[in-house]
Amino acid sequence: MSAQLMAAAAARFADWRGAAPAGTVFAPGRVNLIGEHVDYNDGLVLPMPIAAGTAIAWAPRSDGRVHVLAADFGETDEFALAAPDRPATPAWPSYVRGMAASLIAVLPGLAGADIVITGNLPQGAGVSSSASLCVAVGRALLAASDAALPAVQLAQAAQRAEHDYAGVACGIMDQMAVAAGLPGHAMLLDCRSLTFSQHPLPPDWRVMLIDSGIRRGLVDGEYNLRRAQCEAAAKAIGVSTLRDAVSAQLAAVTQNSAEYRRAAHVVAEIARVQAAAAALDRGDLPAMAAILRAGHASLRDLFDVSLPAIDRLVDQVDAQLGSAGAARLTGAGFGGSIVAVMPRGHETQLADTICQPMVTLW
Numbered sequence: 513m514s515a516q517l518m519a520a521a522a523a524r525f526a527d528w529r530g531a532a533p534a535g536t537v538f539a540p541g542r543v544n545l546i547g548e549h550v551d552y553n554d555g556l557v558l559p560m561p562i563a564a565g566t567a568i569a570w571a572p573r574s575d576g577r578v579h580v581l582a583a584d585f586g587e588t589d590e591f592a593l594a595a596p597d598r599p600a601t602p603a604w605p606s607y608v609r610g611m612a613a614s615l616i617a618v619l620p621g622l623a624g625a626d627i628v629i630t631g632n633l634p635q636g637a638g639v640s641s642s643a644s645l646c647v648a649v650g651r652a653l654l655a656a657s658d659a660a661l662p663a664v665q666l667a668q669a670a671q672r673a674e675h676d677y678a679g680v681a682c683g684i685m686d687q688m689a690v691a692a693g694l695p696g697h698a699m700l701l702d703c704r705s706l707t708f709s710q711h712p713l714p715p716d717w718r719v720m721l722i723d724s725g726i727r728r729g730l731v732d733g734e735y736n737l738r739r740a741q742c743e744a745a746a747k748a749i750g751v752s753t754l755r756d757a758v759s760a761q762l763a764a765v766t767q768n769s770a771e772y773r774r775a776a777h778v779v780a781e782i783a784r785v786q787a788a789a790a791a792l793d794r795g796d797l798p799a800m801a802a803i804l805r806a807g808h809a810s811l812r813d814l815f816d817v818s819l820p821a822i823d824r825l826v827d828q829v830d831a832q833l834g835s836a837g838a839a840r841l842t843g844a845g846f847g848g849s850i851v852a853v854m855p856r857g858h859e860t861q862l863a864d865t866i867c868q869p870m871v872t873l874w
């Protein structure tokens with residue numbers, strides 16, 4: 513899929529510039545198996561890259577400028593690499609310019625480039641289209657200057673781009689999964705140390721992505737609010753982040769307040785990630801299914817990022833799979849996609865009963 517997308521980007525580049533690009537790059541999207549809203553609490557997460565993503569065709573420029581064609585929108589942008597202005601309204605140029613600004617802060621010698629972007633990740637569907645875009649832009653700008661950056665630094669630059677240019681105080685999970693994920697592997701990432709290990713998915717498991725069709729709207733404020741509530745809970749407990757909290761300490765937070773419920777989710781979710789990685793390593797699907805079910809309930813009841821329509825979809829999939837597998841909301845929430853894990857062979861029956869679009873990830 514990435515080869516096709518890169519070929520499409522190259523063809524659009526040739527149309528636009530009248531010459532073939534110097535090269536193409538790709539960055540995938542990601543799905544998170546478990547570990548939701550814990551990355552900005554320094555916790556552990558278990559995402560995996562997916563086949564869909566963002567492709568960019570590039571050629572170097574010698575005038576220090578970046579000319580961009582967003583092929584899927586038929587829109588262009590142009591800016592000086594040394595000082596990309598922050599667009600007033602967040603839209604795709606915010607990510608491109610934000611990534612350029614983050615990179616130039618680390619590598620001031622970068623030259624300009626012509627870039628053509630195309631992708632096949634739905635936006636607001638919980639599969640990290642923005643992190644994929646930022647990492648792809650980073651790869652293209654680096655390639656155009658014959659420069660390189662380790663994956664962790666590339667991910668950190670992409671995260672800064674979102675913070676500074678899109679106004680979302682996101683964690684680092686998406687960028688790390690996109691920059692360093694391995695196809696067919698779940699990545700157990702420690703969001704504090706940024707160390708990770710890759711865990712192959714068992715051959716007899718199936719991982720399906722089911723799109724609820726509900727697009728996340730203007731909820732960046734809700735996301736930033738969740739983050740602030742977690743930070744307030746950590747402060748009440750007296751730890752620097754909730755990663756360092758244990759459930760006995762939750763008593764320090766006002767019982768049943770939003771802060772309490774957010775913290776209760778985070779503490780239990782980090783433990784679930786550890787248990788899920790162990791279940792994956794032993795190929796224990798019933799254990800994994802139980803963890804996913806508990807994870808969804810916690811997002812619904814404690815973190816308040818699910819929606820009734822998403823809960824119904826998860827319930828429908830769970831009912832279909834019985835104890836053999838399970839589904840949960842993946843990504844930031846407020847719409848988007850659910851991820852379902854099941855034994856190989858169950859997906860056909862599932863596709864017969866669930867009407868939403870489904871993609872086999874593994």
Ligand code: GLA
Binds near residue numbers: 640
């Ligand atoms: C979004 C953010 C991530 C993470 C998830 C929730 O995808 O970009 O950093 O917080 O939400 O787990």
